[in-house]
Amino acid sequence: MSDSNPDWIDLRRDAPRGIEAIRAHFTGHAYDPHWHDSYLIGVTEQGVQQFHSRRKQHHSRPGTVFMLEPEELHDGDAIDAQGFTYRMLYLSPQQVIQQLTPLTAGSGSELHFAATLRDDKQLASAVWHCFDALWHNHPELIKEAMLDRLFLQLSQHPLWRSETPSAQRDRRLAQQARDWLIAHHALNPGLQAMADALNVDRFRLSRLFQAQWGLPPHAWLVQWRLAQARRQLAAGSAAADVAASLGFADQSHLGRWFKRACHLTPARYQQACTNLPDAN
Incomplete structure (x- = not known):
């Protein structure tokens, strides 16, 4: 507003x-x-x-x-x-x-x-x-x-970008790494643990991950948590519960990251999702 x-x-x-x-x-x-x-x-x-x-x-x-x-x-x-x-x-x-x-x-x-x-x-x-x-x-x-x-x-526009077989293999590995991070997000996982789980060299995995997703794994995980926070807040979950479920240190930690990414506090975003006027 x-x-x-x-x-x-x-x-x-x-x-x-x-x-x-x-x-x-x-x-x-x-x-x-x-x-x-x-x-x-x-x-x-x-x-x-x-x-x-x-x-x-x-x-x-x-x-x-x-x-x-x-x-x-x-x-x-x-x-x-x-x-x-x-x-x-x-x-x-x-x-x-x-x-x-x-x-x-x-x-x-x-x-x-x-x-x-x-x-x-x-x-x-x-x-x-x-x-x-x-x-x-x-x-x-x-x-x-x-x-x-x-x-x-x-539907009138061409929407496809084709990939070579080698690019498809790299993409699959990057997707596996992404899925592993999501599955272990509450544990604040390390890169070496992820590389061991996927049986791949840590430095190669880090390069592939950043090439595919544009961010190193730790920064990507923050963005994933924020995307999930938007969903949970829009569904009416309390900010403190959202922070705890997604691995943020506390509600203030969630608030700082959320405001930085969305230019809205979690409370203001949640209020906006109800389509109701401001309370104050």
Whole structure:
């Protein structure tokens, strides 16, 4: 919400679908490198949004659609004092795969965006109207129609990135390492323990992991914990219980990391997910 700080962020959540709609404005540094467990599809409204992903720097201008995959590392900055404003939808992988099944049928691959930015007026319009329908909690028929329109526009674009056999093997090992970290997250595991469990050299595993996920294992685990915290908080879990279940030292530790990543405290995020006005 707007306050004396020129930067602001507002969020609403469509509970039946679990879709989050975020609208925000930043005049300086917006986000440190981080990732989400959702597909992010948004439109820049005003100003120039500068960010890094896929080892490239991108500039999203008014009307540009930007698209990020789950676990795709990115940051965010304004390029001048004018800042930038954007609106964005968080869509679960299950929703995207279900809606775009005809595109993925028989490929045996995961769904990947071929490009991060698209200057496409029809796609931008679909994102914009879908956002409005969810943001203003329009009747179900309208929300469903706008979501169908969005996925129809997405289906018009090539969404695949192919991988070589060797890259697929490295990806599988990186995925095994990721899964091992998740299974042992409460124990604050070490890299050597993970390498021993996977029967691979620790230094090779570390290189493969960072090449695949963009972060070293310890930093990736923090991002995973934050993604899980969002889910648990949105479901109504108490912040103290969330911190304890995910391996944060305490509630304050969770709060510091959450505010740094989301620009909202856990309490403010949880309140926003209810779509209720501020209590104070």
